Amino acid sequence: MRLTCPLCGARDRREFTYQGDAIMLTRPSNDDPTAFSDWLHLRDNPAGRTRDLWYHEAGCCAWLVVERDTVTHAVHSVALVEGEDAD
Template sequence: MRIRCPYCGERDNGEFSYLGDAAPVRPDGMEASPQAMHDYVYLRDNRAGEIRELWYHGAGCRAWLVVTRDTRTHAIGDVAPARDVAKARTETSRAATPAGSASHAR
C-alpha cells in the first residue's frame, strides 16, 4: 500500500505508523461523564468501506495525516494534514455553537 504524503509525495506505508479512526471527537475532559470518556477511548465501529484514519509519517516529514482509505480494498483516497482537518472541525464546531452560549476559559 502506498500513501501520498502532501509534503513528501507517494511513499510506502512502512514509513508510516497507523493510529486509528480519525472520526471520534474527544469529549471535554472537564465536562464529560465517565461513560462518555469510556465510550471515546474503548468503543469503535469496525465498518467496511471508506473511513478516515490517523497516520504518522515517522520515517519522513514526521507529519500527522488524515488518510481516507477503503477498508475493503485498501485503496487510498484523500490524504490531508491532520492540523487542517482539526482546524476545519473546530471552525465547524464554533459555527454550530449558538451565540451567547457559555464558553470555557482556557
C-alpha cells in the same frame, strides 16, 4: 499500499504508522465521563470507507488523516491533521 504525503509525495505504507480512527481528533469534554470513556475505548471496525490517523514516521513526522477503503485498499485522500477541524 502507497500513501501520498502532502509534504513528501508518494511513499510506501511502511514509512507510516497506523494510529487508529480519526475520531481521536474530536475529543469530548471531560464533563461527561460516559462519553469520554466511550470515545476512548469503543471503536467501530467497518468494512469499507474509513478516516484514519497515520504518522509519517520515516519521513517528515507529520500526522495525516487518510480516507481509505479497507476492502479494496484504495486511498481516496490524504490531508495534514492541522488542516482538519480538530477542536
